[in-house]
Amino acid sequence: MTSDSPVDWLMRGDPVIRWQAMRDLLDAPESQWSAERRKVETGGWGGALLALQDDDGQWDGGAFLPRGFTWSQxxxxxxxxxATCWALTxxxxxxxxxxxxxxxxxxxxVGQNARxxxxxxxxxxxxVEECINGRTLGQGAYxxxxxxxxxxLLVGQALQDGGWNCERERGSRRSSFDTTINVLEGLFEFERSTGGTSASQRARLAGEEYLLSRNLMYRLSTGExxxxxxxxxxxxxRWHFNVLxxxxHFRRASIHAGTLPDLRLAGAVEHLRSMRLRDGRWSLGRGYRGRSWFPMDSGxxxxxxxVTLKALRVLRWWDAAR
Known part of the structure; x- marks a missing residue:
């Protein structure tokens, strides 16, 4: 068990962790956290990932998959x-x-060369795929x-239940949590960065209601x-949904809109709280198969x-409203 606080531990981490902890957990002045943020471009994980960029601006030679990667692989x-889309995210x-x-x-x-x-x-x-387009929308807007x-395009692809599903092209008419969170993050970043459109705002709210009506984890039909x-x-x-x-997403959207947290998030928040370790930190959940550039946690x-950074700022936002 570590003897210092979780925030002290975060502040010994990579610049990408430190600047966000300074802004979101320590309420540091912008002049301080922005100076730390500038280190992302040249040092730590940010500098390492940028150094892996190909001469044509892509990563690993491709947009979604590395150049030459096969379906048997x-x-x-x-x-x-x-590949490029994952690096930009x-x-x-x-x-x-x-x-x-x-x-x-x-x-x-990337605009000139990635296809x-x-x-x-x-x-x-x-x-054409909603998951990919949701992430690309968020990247582009940012x-x-x-x-x-x-x-x-994404607004027009929303399903009747309010969410999205990458299997829509194959006939699915029921939304997917995985697809929906990818699209919601993109629509929110589009709105945060540009103001969005009235149609994109309505679609985002409908997609959020799809998740909220299910308390982020349960079937609407059975409650399972x-x-x-x-x-x-x-x-x-990656492209997967999880409650954190x-x-x-809901924390960022609530702060942006100046609204209180929706009470239907309470069960997910309490699950998050229950996963906290005795020393105040959180462990990493499962990893996903497949090659990546470098690890960012111990496994x-x-x-x-x-996880600790994100969990702490979710709880700080939630508890401040209670």
Missing amino acids: MRDEGQPWT QLQDFGLDPTSESARRAVQL WDHDGQEYWTGE FGVDVEAIAS LIDEEYLELSYPP RALE PGRPSTW
């Missing part, structure tokens, strides 16, 4: 997480300053790209837990700076 190794989560030279360069080169595996579409126009066309995996506090979550990822079952 997918079966044998699991989905890889090293990670840099967004790191908080890389979108006005930095590295960010501007990446955005420009989606689906049908060769230009990267910033998106493709990094200052005009992605309104992707937002409009949908999937034990939803309770895992995994990071990075959803709580982080499943071990204390995680990412």
